[in-house]
Amino acid sequence: xxxxxxxxxxxxxxxxxxxxxxxxxxxxxxxxxxxxxxxxxxxxxxxxxxxxxxxxxxxxxxxxxxxxxxxxxxxxxxxxxxxxxxxxxxxxxxxxxxxxxxxxxxxxxxxxxxxxxxxxxxxxxxxxxxxxxxxxxxxxxxxxxxxxxxxxxxxxxxxxxxxxxxxxxxxxxxxxxxxxxxxxxxxxxxxxxxxxxxxxxxxxxxxxxxxxxxxxxxxxxxxxxxxxxxxxxxxxxxxxxxxxxxxxxxxxxxxxxxxxxxxxxxxxxxxxxxxxxxxxxxxxxxxxxxxxxxxxxxxxxxxxxxxxxxxx
Amino acid sequence: xxxxxxxxxxxxxxxxxxxxxxxxxxxxxxxxxxxxxxxxxxxxxxxxxxxxxxxxxxxxxxxxxxxxxxxxxxxxxxxxxxxxxxxxxxxxxxxxxxxxxxxxxxxxxxxxxxxxxxxxxxxxxxxxxxxxxxxxxxxxxxxxxxxxxxxxxxxxxxxxxxxxxxxxxxxxxxxxxxxxxxxxxxxxxxxxxxxxxxxxxxxxxxxxxxxxxxxxxxxxxxxxxxxxxxxxxxxxxxxxxxxxxxxxxxxxxxxxxxxxxxxxxxxxxxxxxxxxxxxxxxxxxxxxxxxxxxxxxxxxxxxxxxxxxxxx
Numbered sequence: 001x002x003x004x005x006x007x008x009x010x011x012x013x014x015x016x017x018x019x020x021x022x023x024x025x026x027x028x029x030x031x032x033x034x035x036x037x038x039x040x041x042x043x044x045x046x047x048x049x050x051x052x053x054x055x056x057x058x059x060x061x062x063x064x065x066x067x068x069x070x071x072x073x074x075x076x077x078x079x080x081x082x083x084x085x086x087x088x089x090x091x092x093x094x095x096x097x098x099x100x101x102x103x104x105x106x107x108x109x110x111x112x113x114x115x116x117x118x119x120x121x122x123x124x125x126x127x128x129x130x131x132x133x134x135x136x137x138x139x140x141x142x143x144x145x146x147x148x149x150x151x152x153x154x155x156x157x158x159x160x161x162x163x164x165x166x167x168x169x170x171x172x173x174x175x176x177x178x179x180x181x182x183x184x185x186x187x188x189x190x191x192x193x194x195x196x197x198x199x200x201x202x203x204x205x206x207x208x209x210x211x212x213x214x215x216x217x218x219x220x221x222x223x224x225x226x227x228x229x230x231x232x233x234x235x236x237x238x239x240x241x242x243x244x245x246x247x248x249x250x251x252x253x254x255x256x257x258x259x260x261x262x263x264x265x266x267x268x269x270x271x272x273x274x275x276x277x278x279x280x281x282x283x284x285x286x287x288x289x290x291x292x293x294x295x296x297x298x299x300x301x302x303x304x305x306x307x308x309x310x311x312x
Numbered sequence: 313x314x315x316x317x318x319x320x321x322x323x324x325x326x327x328x329x330x331x332x333x334x335x336x337x338x339x340x341x342x343x344x345x346x347x348x349x350x351x352x353x354x355x356x357x358x359x360x361x362x363x364x365x366x367x368x369x370x371x372x373x374x375x376x377x378x379x380x381x382x383x384x385x386x387x388x389x390x391x392x393x394x395x396x397x398x399x400x401x402x403x404x405x406x407x408x409x410x411x412x413x414x415x416x417x418x419x420x421x422x423x424x425x426x427x428x429x430x431x432x433x434x435x436x437x438x439x440x441x442x443x444x445x446x447x448x449x450x451x452x453x454x455x456x457x458x459x460x461x462x463x464x465x466x467x468x469x470x471x472x473x474x475x476x477x478x479x480x481x482x483x484x485x486x487x488x489x490x491x492x493x494x495x496x497x498x499x500x501x502x503x504x505x506x507x508x509x510x511x512x513x514x515x516x517x518x519x520x521x522x523x524x525x526x527x528x529x530x531x532x533x534x535x536x537x538x539x540x541x542x543x544x545x546x547x548x549x550x551x552x553x554x555x556x557x558x559x560x561x562x563x564x565x566x567x568x569x570x571x572x573x574x575x576x577x578x579x580x581x582x583x584x585x586x587x588x589x590x591x592x593x594x595x596x597x598x599x600x601x602x603x604x605x606x607x608x609x610x611x612x613x614x615x616x617x618x619x620x621x622x623x624x
Contacts, residue, residue, distance in 0.1 A: 078601075102551075127551045131615070146550050203544045206534060208551030213596075214526055215552075217589045219611040221581075222518060224588075232515045234617045238458050239414075239439045239520030240527075242618055243555055249615035252608035259596045259604055269533075270593055274586070276536075277529045281582055284525075284571045289390075292571055296564035299531040303443070303561035305546045306554055 006183055009034040011068035013061050013083055015048045016251070017129060018100045019074030020138030023053040025188040028140050038064035039135075047135045061086040070180070073099035077106055077257035084114040093118025096177045100126055102204060102254075104151035104197035106261035112153050120177035125149045125200065126185060127208075131249040144189030145310065150178055151197035159194050205265035209258055210273060213266065215247035216255070318495055321346040323380035325373050325395055327360045328563070329441060330412045331386030332450030335365040337500040340452050350376035351447075359447045373398040382492070385411035389418055389569035396426040405430025408489045412438055414516060414566075416463035416509035418573035424465050432489035437461045437512065438497060439520075443561040456501030457622065462490055463509035471506050517577035521570055522585060525578065527559035528567070 010032040012019045019037075026032045037054030038061050039045050045057045058064050065071050065087035073083055080099070091097065097119055101107045107123040115121050128146040130137065152159040152174065159178055171179075182192040195203075222233045222241065233241060259266055283291040322344040324331045331349075338344045349366030350373050351357050357369045370376050377383050377399035385395055392411070403409065409431055413419045419435040427433050440458040442449065464471040464486065471490055483491075494504040507515075534545045534553065545553060571578055595603040 127548050129551075147548055149548075203541065203548060204551060206537070206541070207545050207548045207553040211530055211552040211556055213592060214530060214589070216608055216611050217585060217592055218523055218526060219614050220607045221585050221588045223610050223614055225518070229515065229518070233519050234614070234621050236439050236459055236461075236515060236519045237618050237621075239441075239516060240523040240559055241519040243559060244523055245611070245615040245618055247552055247555060248608070248611035250608075252605050252612065255608050256601050256605040260599055260601050263596055263599070266596060267593065270589075273529060273533050274589070274593075276533045277526070277582075277586070280525060280529055281579065281586075284575055284578060287572055287575070289568050289572050293564050293568040295532045296528055296560070296562075296567050298535050299528050299557070299560035300564065302531050302535055302546070303557040306549050306557055309546050309549075 003029045003031065003187070005031055005033045006180065006187075007032045007070045009036060009068045009070075011036045011038065011064040011071040011087075012054070012074055013038045013064060013071065013087070014074035014079075015039045015044050015053065015057075015135045016074060016133055017137045017142070018126065019072070020048065020051070020053055020135040021140060021142040022072065022074065022100070022126075022188065023048075024138055024140035025143070026184075027053065029187050031184065031187055032070075036064045036068060044135055051135060053135060053138075062090050065090045068095060070096045070098065070184075073097070073101070073111075076251075076254045077101050077103055077110070077261045078253070080107065080110040081114075084111045088114045088116055091116055091119045094120070094173075096120045096122055096180060098122045098124050098181050100124060102208065102258050103262040104149070104200045108151070108153045108197050120174055121153055122177050122181040123151045123153070123197065124181055124185065125151070125204075126188070126190060128190075129250070131246050133251045141189070143185065146190055148182075148185035148188075148190040148192050149195050149200050150182060150192060151195055151200050152178060153197075156194045156196045156199075201262050201265045202269075205262055205269040209262055209266045210269045212247055212250065212255060213259065213270065214273070215244040218244045219248035317343055317345045318492065318499075319344045319382045321348060321380045321382075323348045323350065323376040323383040323399075324366070324386055325350045325376060325383065325399070326386035326391075327351045327356050327365065327369075327447045328386060328445055329449045329454070330438065331384070332360065332363070332365055332447040333452060333454040334384065334386065334412075334438075334500065335360075336450055336452035337455070338496075339365065341499050343496065343499055344382075348376045348380060356447055363447060365447060365450075374402050377402045381407055382496075383407065383409045385409070385413070385423075388563075388566045389413050389415055389422070389573045390565070392419065392422040393426075396423045400426045400428055403428055403431045406432070406485075408432045408434055408492060410434045410436050410493050412436060414520065414570050415574040416461070416512045420463070420465045420509055432486055433465055434489050434493040435463045435465070435509065436493055436497065437463070437516075438500070438502060440502075441562070443558050445563045453501070455497065458502055460494075460497035460500075460502040460504050461507050461512050462494060462504060463507055463512050464490060465509075468506045468508045468511075513574050513577045514581075517574055517581040521574055521578045522581045524559055524562065524567060525571065525582065526585070527556040530556045531560035
């Protein structure tokens, strides 16, 4: 259903899975009068026009950002510094710059110093995705029922209000900007949470980054097997391996940048994991069945909690 | 559609996910004149009768096995020795004893010495499953399109024929028994492969056992987090963690027994994995992005192979 536009001109820098899904949401609900897309690949630009995801498209972030009241960076973290520098001269006071990246400490570190006076940086992370990439992989329902985490550069305490119904406290210009970005993601069907960037990065290291690293490792170990064994691994993948390959099919550059930019939290979470794995390895070697059974029973309960939280 | 019975009396020892799914297949296709179920839990026995999965049901494996021409053990590996000893006196020459366990070396080691002269042991592993357990979790379509691996105690070479259309070579009594078990699983929609037990256990350590161990570890590490962080892990589980919780919700006793009974192959595969994980950890610590990106690109290709092999 068409709603009133909440933005005049939205610039989407990057039109992959997330950028193109957000474009579809804005199209569906009429949330922006003009969507200015930006993609470095000519094929992506052509596809975005063909799919009517954008009103205009360019390879130049500065051109896309000119005149926008909202710029959303939807590219891998490794591009943030260059894009930030390119768009900064085009940003008038009052403009909101947001992103959708998976590491918020790095987003702030890379973008905040580049933002001109009066520009509102509102880093956001819509926690949703699939293993597919590119503008044709997007869909408007991608975000429905999931969480979007906003990590204000000044920290969560200043922004988070005492009223649980509102995302923010006092209507300072920064908080108004946060509310506008929150409204966008709520339109996409997400629940919005305000969080400190550092805390976000620790939580994501555990829930997302280390699980992806492990999946990449398991699948990578299998790709190094001798050809005969490798073909059997594919043949019998329904036994468990298959689920890891879905995760390990995610965008390589995006994930490279996530690990490079959330190094400390990932290494910390990985350290906990390998300690626990070593303990299990010892239990198997020693034949300590009760240790295994106790753990396997505990982990079943977590699954139930996730089903109850409707995150399945 | 009803077919001719291929067995007179099938004894299913264990009526969990696999046993009850097999019962449903046999019911659907009329493959057995009588299905004699066996379950130690009274609730499972009552449920099996209520669902009309069996013609008779008992808590006593010996009673279930009496007069059967096929006995299929569908219980955790830790029960094999006791069940094998209980049923052995009831097995007439010509009877087939099979199982559905995930470690075939152990199945042979535990059962073969107990089998009376003339009884055919045909260890089988239908490579299919879900994270749910119990007789109500089963469904006849569970096996469709998946592989069933049969591991003859004498090795694959003697049983596997030169004709790729037939599973076996010369029609010795043992090979006829293998063909009859193969026919049962083909009726369930599976493709059948004959393999050495040791090789099966190595392949499954890689495709199934270690992935499950890792999933249990990741989810277990999260259950040990402080309460606040743990609730956030559940909340934001859609970021990757969720997929591991499904695997880590599998039956605890079954998986305990798998690890205890496939110790060497699991430790070997786990050793390869932790080496690779350590190398990735170092790449992250050193900021070696090209190592990460190269691996993440390779793993994407494996996913495509699995999709092409129709194992998704």
